[in-house]
Amino acid sequence: MTQQAVSARIQLAERRLGRTLIHRTRSGSALSDDGKLVIEWARPLLEAADTFASSVRSLRNTADICLAASQSISEQLLPGWMDALRRAPDAPTVRLISGSSADVIKRVRGHVATLGFIETPEVPDDLASQRIRNDPLAIVVSPDHPWADQDRLVSPAELARTPLICDDKASGRCTLELALQSAGVDDDLAPPAAIMTGTGAIAGAAASGIAPAVVSRSLVRPHLDSGALAEVHIEGIRLYRPFTMVWTGQPAPTSAAHQFISIITNAS
Secondary structure, three states: OHHHHHHHHHHHHHHHOOOOOEEEEEEEEEEHHHHHHHHHHHHHHHHHHHHHHHHHHHHHHOOOEEEEEEHHHHHHHHHHHHHHHHHOOOOOOEEEEEEEEHHHHHHHHOOOOEEEEOOOOOOOOOOOOEEEEEEEEEEEEOOOOOOOOOOOEOOOHHOOOOOEEEEEHHHHHHHHHHHHHHOOOOOOOOOOEEEOOOOOHOOOOOOOOOOOOEHHHHHHHHHHHHHOOEEOOOOOOOOOEEEEEEEOOOOOHHHHHHHHHHHHHHHH
């Protein structure tokens, strides 16, 4: 860029912020104290923008390797993977196909995707697999809900007979059902209070008091930290949803897939 273009952009930033970012003298220019603060505050935003751009590029059709991943894994893990790939020398380019775990399995079986990442507790016998992470689930309610009392333990039986808000991929509900069976609850789960798409919709519905929800704890952490939602303590049960990598035949039939697995493993 030319010096004039740089100066024009800095002046525009100063006008927008209402602060002097650069001290200009005849002998040169230097950051002001406010300018140093703005630089430090901006650094994580710029890194996040780079990660966002890398993640969006994964939606393009041309790439060294095609991945299929469930919605939750795409939300939670893909940005970190793409950031690790962006930093690695000669990293392969990645194309992402996102959908339900059933969609992922279908694309891996059809050799559309080299690697698949699913979030369901059960893995098909015809696919090779490797668990990559356990995703903690939480039962969350609005702060006004009777279950929001931190000293109260909700029994597995009471949880089973309570209609819950679930995601449309049903992985959270399936994980809960298996956990309740392991806890000795023989009754079927109550029908869902609502089935919704997206963490934001589920969290908003639970916060408004429609019903309790089962959702990934990491995805609703901001809502828990802000007090918009409260986590419910279930007696004798800890909910974990497995995140699993699946493939057909060998785990990495191409060097690009080998490299991708190595990079994301070291980044985890």
